[in-house]
Amino acid sequence: MKESAQSRAMFAVLAGIARPLMNILMAKKWEGTEKLPAGGFIAAPNHCTEIDPIVVGHMLYNMKRPPHFLAKSGLFRAPVLGSLLRATNQIPVERSTTGANRSLQAAQEVVDAGGAIIIYPEGTLTRDPDLWPMKGHTGAARLSIQTGAPVVPIAHWGAHEVFPRYAKRLYVFPRKTSRILVGDPVDLSAFQGRALDRATLVEATDIIMGAITELLATLRGEVPPAERWDPAAHNQSKHGRFQATEETGTNGADGQK
Numbered sequence: 712m713k714e715s716a717q718s719r720a721m722f723a724v725l726a727g728i729a730r731p732l733m734n735i736l737m738a739k740k741w742e743g744t745e746k747l748p749a750g751g752f753i754a755a756p757n758h759c760t761e762i763d764p765i766v767v768g769h770m771l772y773n774m775k776r777p778p779h780f781l782a783k784s785g786l787f788r789a790p791v792l793g794s795l796l797r798a799t800n801q802i803p804v805e806r807s808t809t810g811a812n813r814s815l816q817a818a819q820e821v822v823d824a825g826g827a828i829i830i831y832p833e834g835t836l837t838r839d840p841d842l843w844p845m846k847g848h849t850g851a852a853r854l855s856i857q858t859g860a861p862v863v864p865i866a867h868w869g870a871h872e873v874f875p876r877y878a879k880r881l882y883v884f885p886r887k888t889s890r891i892l893v894g895d896p897v898d899l900s901a902f903q904g905r906a907l908d909r910a911t912l913v914e915a916t917d918i919i920m921g922a923i924t925e926l927l928a929t930l931r932g933e934v935p936p937a938e939r940w941d942p943a944a945h946n947q948s949k950h951g952r953f954q955a956t957e958e959t960g961t962n963g964a965d966g967q968k
Contacts, residue, residue: 713824729765736883753861756831760870779800781831834847836876845942846940849915897919
């Protein structure tokens with residue numbers, strides 16, 4: 712899927728609006744951007760606040776890599792937002808098996824054409840009470856093994872201070888810094904030629920999540936939990952917002968302790 716003249720023009724318009732706003736809202740510190748491959752690749756960031764796509768998209772666009780996201784199909788039905796998503800060749804994700812396969816096929820077309828596809832392996836905002844990456848879904852691993860496209864782990868930290876998880880307003884003052892750390896592509900060569908069964912995909916996904924977590928630990932200067940948060944083990948849904956529980960110690964309204 713090559714960039715059309717329409718999509719390039721729409722990206723330019725959106726960037727002209729979003730970049731000045733992001734520069735006003737937050738200072739930025741981007742490291743490791745030289746590790747972004749020249750050809751098609753899969754970016755796999757952590758996910759801790761609703762403005763993450765703008766943060767990661769800002770960085771990639773500045774690196775002259777127009778970002779293509781796997782986005783919830785419901786967003787494409789919104790009158791204005793849906794039009795913008797379609798105009799910039801974003802990819803709708805449906806929960807059905809058939810819909811998921813269509814999404815991965817469209818994502819493959821992006822990377823085959825040398826583009827950047829962004830997949831959040833967690834599938835939704837992390838349920839971890841301390842905002843560490845939680846157990847991941849297998850889409851990024853599957854796409855990488857099928858296509859040979861590299862998976863580039865990305866960690867970012869600081870945007871959640873401007874817009875906390877499930878918040879209803881921005882916290883602009885004092886000015887915050889959004890930090891991004893791009894890692895080396897994850898080596899999944901050991902999985903080439905293996906059957907794409909669940910065991911293989913879960914193992915590969917765990918490697919990807921480990922790389923993201925390691926980068927985030929570097930940004931935060933903290934030691935991550937020994938065990939990755941698993942929503943199923945805490946009776947939480949895999950998608951959408953979650954409710955406050957005594958076990959998680961979080962508030963379902965804004966996700967803060």
